[in-house]
Amino acid sequence: MKEVETRRMCPHCRAFITIHDKVCPYCDTPVGPRAADRLDPGGILGGLVPTAQFATIVISLACVALYLVTLLASAKVGEANALIRYGAALPQGVFGGQWWRLITAGFLHGNLMHIFFNLWVFMDLGRHAEEVYGTKRMVAIYIFSTIGGFALSMLRGTMLTVGASAGLFGLIGAMIALGVRYKWSGEAAMIKGFYIRWAVYGLLWGLLPFFRVDNAAHIGGLITGFILGYLAGTPRLVPNFTEKLWTAMAFFAVSLTGYAYFQLVLWLSRLG
DSSP, rough: HHHHTTTTETTTOOEEETTTOOOOTTTTOOOOOHHHHHHHHHHHTGSOOOOOOOHHHHHHHHHHHHHHHHHHHHHHOHHHHHHHHOOOBOOOHHHOTTTHHHHHGGOOOOSHHHHHHHHHHHHHHHHHHHHHHHHHHHHHHHHHHHHHHHHHHHTTOSBBBTTTTHHHHHHHHHHHHHHHHHOOOOHHHHHHHHHHHHHHHHHHHTTTTTSSHHHHHHHHHEEEEEEHHHHHHHOOOOOHHHHHHHHHHHHHHHHHHHHHHHHHHHHHHHOO
């Protein structure tokens, strides 16, 4: 990962430059330190936990909060019932009209190891994706990849599934798309190769018989993220139609997530 982290994109011309460049060698624009570098990279447990940016932190905190809620509920109703109660994806629910489970399932986790592993990966992957694609694109890609991942999982017939990994694979797909779209860039190709290995390792991990891994959600998220990442491209500083479109996409994704949880609360109120 060190090789990837020594490069960044110029905020003006979007060319790949080194983190040490104070002036872009391609467009002669002065560049400041990355947001991730302004945060002390060794400030979180001496660097054991990768630094993250705003959207990555907010999503991680939401996952932690909901894990604590389901953990408390599990003591009363059991783990599976607690997950179903707070938004797990299951075919009879989703195909019965509870579409919102395709979103809420992405913020739930089954156990401590599950959430620890997913968030440890997300604090690195999410930061990198947010740095390359910008917060608006990253949020839209993450939320829609979550939906795409769990949609494929439901079509496959997975009985009960939760986890942030559908969205994570969406971000991996977007990072692979970076190298496909910007094939002329050696740095983008390096990023693509790095995340192709991540995707392969992640999918192979899901084939191990003693882990309950929803590879259908992973594949659905990966495909959705790749398509969105390829279409999105990297952000420009000059406002144009594309930037306005991705602002609207991010707003819609966040609003849809809020509405999904509103529907969950309504459903819970009817349960009593």
